[in-house]
Amino acid sequence: MASRKTCLMVALCSLVIIINLFDSAQSASCCLRYSKRQPPCKRILGYTIQSINNACDINAIIFHAPGRFVCADPSKPLTQKVMKCFDEMNRKTNNNKKS
Numbered sequence: 001m002a003s004r005k006t007c008l009m010v011a012l013c014s015l016v017i018i019i020n021l022f023d024s025a026q027s028a029s030c031c032l033r034y035s036k037r038q039p040p041c042k043r044i045l046g047y048t049i050q051s052i053n054n055a056c057d058i059n060a061i062i063f064h065a066p067g068r069f070v071c072a073d074p075s076k077p078l079t080q081k082v083m084k085c086f087d088e089m090n091r092k093t094n095n096n097k098k099s
Helices: 002-028 077-098
Strands: 046-050 060-065 068-072
Touching: 046 077, 060 077, 068 077
Parallel strands: none
Antiparallel strands: 046 060, 060 068
């Protein structure tokens, strides 16, 4: 009797954990608002372009910085400048690897 209750409790806890992991992973991949600050170009590891769809309500650029993601407004000149800077740095790095 006790083992049956224990198994049920373990299954229920596992389900709650899985649901929470799924929800947090889904929200982490979608910007819901823009960040006030953007990391400097040198700290950017990459970026992702987010388009409006069923899960995401806004267009955004998601900058990948060490330990965090930063959501930026793609229509802002500073966002465009950081993207261009990253692309140029990335191009130079790739050209150096080919040499």
